Amino acid sequence: ETGVTQTPRHLVMGMTNKKSLKCEQHLGHNAMYWYKQSAKKPLELMFVYNFKEQTENNSVPSRFSPECPNSSHLFLHLHTLQPEDSALYLCASSQAGRGSNEQFFGPGTRLTVL
Amino acid sequence: QQQVKQSPQSLIVQKGGISIINCAYENTAFDYFPWYQQFPGKGPALLIAIRPDVSEKKEGRFTISFNKSAKQFSLHIMDSQPGDSATYFCAASKGGGADGLTFGKGTHLIIQP
Numbered sequence: 001e002t003g004v005t006q007t008p009r010h011l012v013m014g015m016t017n018k019k020s021l022k023c024e025q026h027l028g029h030n031a032m033y034w035y036k037q038s039a040k041k042p043l044e045l046m047f048v049y050n051f052k053e054q055t056e057n058n059s060v061p062s063r064f065s066p067e068c069p070n071s072s073h074l075f076l077h078l079h080t081l082q083p084e085d086s087a088l089y090l091c092a093s094s095q096a097g098r099g100s101n102e103q104f105f106g107p108g109t110r111l112t113v114l
Numbered sequence: 115q116q117q118v119k120q121s122p123q124s125l126i127v128q129k130g131g132i133s134i135i136n137c138a139y140e141n142t143a144f145d146y147f148p149w150y151q152q153f154p155g156k157g158p159a160l161l162i163a164i165r166p167d168v169s170e171k172k173e174g175r176f177t178i179s180f181n182k183s184a185k186q187f188s189l190h191i192m193d194s195q196p197g198d199s200a201t202y203f204c205a206a207s208k209g210g211g212a213d214g215l216t217f218g219k220g221t222h223l224i225i226q227p
Contacts, residue, residue: 101207
C-alpha cells in the first residue's frame with residue numbers, strides 16, 4: 001500500500017447505527033486530518049492531529065468522534081448521525097514542521113445516512 | 115464567512131487554450147497557497163503550491179500567480195488538454211505546522227476536444 005488509504009470506500013448506515021471510518025498513511029508523516037466534502041460546499045476541516053494529539057476540532061458535533069492511536073492511523077467513529085451528514089469524508093496527512101503544509105489526501109469514504 | 119473565494123464555478127475551454135481560475139483570501143495570516151485537482155471518485159491531489167515570498171511559480175503547464183497586496187492568487191493551465199478536465203480547488207493555510215487547509219468552493223473545468 002502506498003500513500004493514504006481509507007476504508008471502507010462506501011458506507012450506508014441508519015441514523016441509529018454506530019460505524020467507524022479508518023485511515024492509514026504510508027508516508028511517514030506526523031500529522032493527520034479529517035475533512036468533509038459535501039455537494040456544493042467547500043471541503044471543510046473537521047479535526048487535526050499532530051503527533052497523535054488532537055490540535056484542532058472545527059466545531060464538529062459530538063456524534064463524530066475521532067481517534068488517533070499512532071501517527072499512521074486515524075479513525076472517525078460515527079453514531080446517531082443525521083441524513084445531512086451524508087458526504088465524502090476525506091483523510092489527509094502531512095509532515096508538520098517542514099516549512100510547508102503539503103497535505104496528501106486519501107480517496108475518501110462515501111457515507112450515506114438513511 | 116467564506117475565507118477563500120474561488121471563481122468561476124465552472125469553466126469550458128477549448129483544447130490548447132489557457133484555463134484561468136482565480137481565488138481571493140481574507141486572512142493575512144495565511145502563507146501557504148496550494149491548488150488541488152480532483153477527478154470523480156478520487157481524493158484531491160496536490161497540483162502546485164506557492165508561498166507569498168514569490169509572485170509566480172511554474173511547474174510544466176501549470177502556473178500560479180500570486181498578488182500579496184490584493185490577496186489574490188490564480189492558476190493558469192497552458193495548452194489545456196481533455197485530460198485536465200476535473201474539479202480544481204484553491205486553498206490556503208498557515209504554513210509549516212499541522213494546520214488545516216481552508217478551501218475554495220471549487221471550479222469544474224471542462225476541456226473540449
